[in-house]
Amino acid sequence: MTRKIQKTSTVTAAAAALAALPRTLASTPAARWGHQAVYVESKKAIYIVGGETSASDYQITNEVLVLSLNSSNPSFTTGSSDGLPAHAFASMALSNDENSLIVMGGMTSDCSSDGLAHTLDLSNDAEWISNSPNRFLRRRGAGMAWVDNNSTYGEVMVIGGIADSYSCSSSTSAYTAADVLSLPLSSSALVSSRSLPNSLTGSTLAVSDFGLASDSSGKIYLAGGQSSSGDLVSLDTIGIWDSTNGWRSQTTSGDVPDGRVGASLVAHPNL
Incomplete structure (x- = not known):
């Protein structure tokens, strides 16, 4: 779904379950930028998440596109976007076990209520779970990667980024540090912040x-x-x-x- 900086409305449980089912798109998805993409080896598919679909009026989307590479003529389907706010210029990473897709920060549709981080369990593609880790600064243009810390789930490192009005900040500043957060994400997930x-x-x-x-x-x-x-x-x-x-x-x-x-x-x- 594409929207102009507005909050996704609540849906019924039945509608949410239906939305979680993969759907083949009748046409090529709308052009976009500021989205993120990752290849999931276990599914032989590319996941494309979020993005801005209109440069003139800041239309952003929570759409999850899935391009299966199992056939010689791959086509797009839509994955679950239930619980995922419209966003663009966020950072995204795949957990090492390929069970979790993680989106953090970026331009969002409602600064007052949208979470900072969103996780999708790829084993069921049911619903995105939102969290807002304490002391984590929302920003756009950051990079994110999974890090092995010898724990069951590992960590993610979120590097750099710009905090400005587009990412819910009252002023503009460059974030010259890297944050490490433990998985699964929670309000206490932030482990460290170290300057680059x-x-x-x-x-x-x-x-x-x-x-x-x-x-x-x-x-x-x-x-x-x-x-x-x-x-x-x-x-x-x-x-x-x-x-x-x-x-x-x-x-x-x-x-x-x-x-x-x-x-x-x-x-x-x-x-």
């Missing part, structure tokens, strides 16, 4: 709209994006995090691409 090294991405620190990826060893890679002043961050230096050493910088060489915002990043095991 000023030189993590070279002479200019990336704070939002960067590419973020994890590899099979648990390392997190951060590249590109924009600075607190809106400048493009060069790709001549990227940030790398691991559980032993924390954040460190890695310079790149050769024909270094131009800096950019809104790009995506993936860690490939063989290239």
